[in-house]
Amino acid sequence: MANALEVTALDVVYQGTLQVLRGLSLAVPEGKIVALLGSNGAGKTTTLKAITGLLPLENGEISGGRVAFDGADTTGLAPHTLTRRGLFHVREGRQLFTDMTVEENLVAACNALGGRHAAPRDFDEVYAFFPRLKERARQICGYLSGGEQQMLAIGRALVARPRVILFDEPSLGLAPKIVAEIFAIIRQINQSTGVAMLVVEQNARVALANADYAYILESGSIMLEGNAAELAGNQDVKNFYLGGAEGGRKSFRDVKHYRQAKRWLN
Numbered sequence: 384m385a386n387a388l389e390v391t392a393l394d395v396v397y398q399g400t401l402q403v404l405r406g407l408s409l410a411v412p413e414g415k416i417v418a419l420l421g422s423n424g425a426g427k428t429t430t431l432k433a434i435t436g437l438l439p440l441e442n443g444e445i446s447g448g449r450v451a452f453d454g455a456d457t458t459g460l461a462p463h464t465l466t467r468r469g470l471f472h473v474r475e476g477r478q479l480f481t482d483m484t485v486e487e488n489l490v491a492a493c494n495a496l497g498g499r500h501a502a503p504r505d506f507d508e509v510y511a512f513f514p515r516l517k518e519r520a521r522q523i524c525g526y527l528s529g530g531e532q533q534m535l536a537i538g539r540a541l542v543a544r545p546r547v548i549l550f551d552e553p554s555l556g557l558a559p560k561i562v563a564e565i566f567a568i569i570r571q572i573n574q575s576t577g578v579a580m581l582v583v584e585q586n587a588r589v590a591l592a593n594a595d596y597a598y599i600l601e602s603g604s605i606m607l608e609g610n611a612a613e614l615a616g617n618q619d620v621k622n623f624y625l626g627g628a629e630g631g632r633k634s635f636r637d638v639k640h641y642r643q644a645k646r647w648l649n
């Protein structure tokens with residue numbers, strides 16, 4: 384099957400010296416959900432920023448490797464160019480206009496797309512996936528719950544009719560019940576529109592339950608990859624990522640144990 388997104392041997396450096404990604408390779412096949420898992424500081428957000436051209440804004444650069452979207456080399460292209468081509472990044476912290484209404488946020492997303500969707504359009508598709516956003520269409524975004532704001536962030540992506548959506552920790556700061564609801568909708572969007580997805584998560588449990596394939600990132604390199612169901616059943620993954628009640632957050636003791644065990648590095 385063709386890959387919608389392909390990252391090959393990517394190196395990323397901040398401030399000219401601080402290397403954060405080292406030879407990272409991953410692929411997102413057409414129509415699939417791929418999870419990129421890893422603890423805080425592993426380089427997950429950096430990977431997404433490298434793919435969507437955001438690194439220059441942070442004094443970061445791709446110092447090696449390449450990114451290909453839809454079969455074409457897109458390494459280093461500007462964010463707006465990539466968005467218009469159909470690569471949409473739902474960023475960490477959601478990046479919404481908190482003093483505008485829900486619907487105004489969706490209109491702004493249309494406008495940002497420029498020529499491709501310049502005419503005003505309805506948001507029936509967004510509201511079909513997120514009925515709660517329809518109820519809150521005229522409410523100020525800043526007053527929405529965290530879960531509703533995440534829904535709106537995903538809704539903005541839908542407006543762009545993307546071919547690939549990148550999610551940066553959609554579960555962050557949300558109660559487990561809301562996380563389950565968000566992931567169920569993410570899956571539903573994938574299945575009914577066929578959009579491919581790369582989901583970055585610290586919450587390995589929920590990500591593995593919903594993805595087709597997964598990669599585990601440690602200190603800027605992929606340590607392990609495989610079918611999501613297989614990884615969820617892998618003893619080392621269970622011990623390290625799925626052990627605690629927190630589902631993904633690790634304690635220092637786990638780290639020590641992991642370093643001693645080192646089994647799943649092979």
Ligand SMILES: Nc1ncnc2c1ncn2[C@@H]1O[C@H](COP(=O)(O)OP(=O)(O)O)[C@@H](O)[C@H]1O
Nearest residue numbers: 397403421422423424425426427428429430441
């Ligand atoms: N703009 C930046 N400048 C310098 N270092 C950064 C910058 N952004 C992230 N880093 C560093 O890169 C590493 C990976 O960060 P990040 O990609 O945000 O990890 P994750 O999303 O997995 O938590 C961390 O050590 C972080 O401190």
Ligand SMILES: [Mg+2]
Nearest residue numbers: 427428429475
């Ligand atoms: Mg991050």
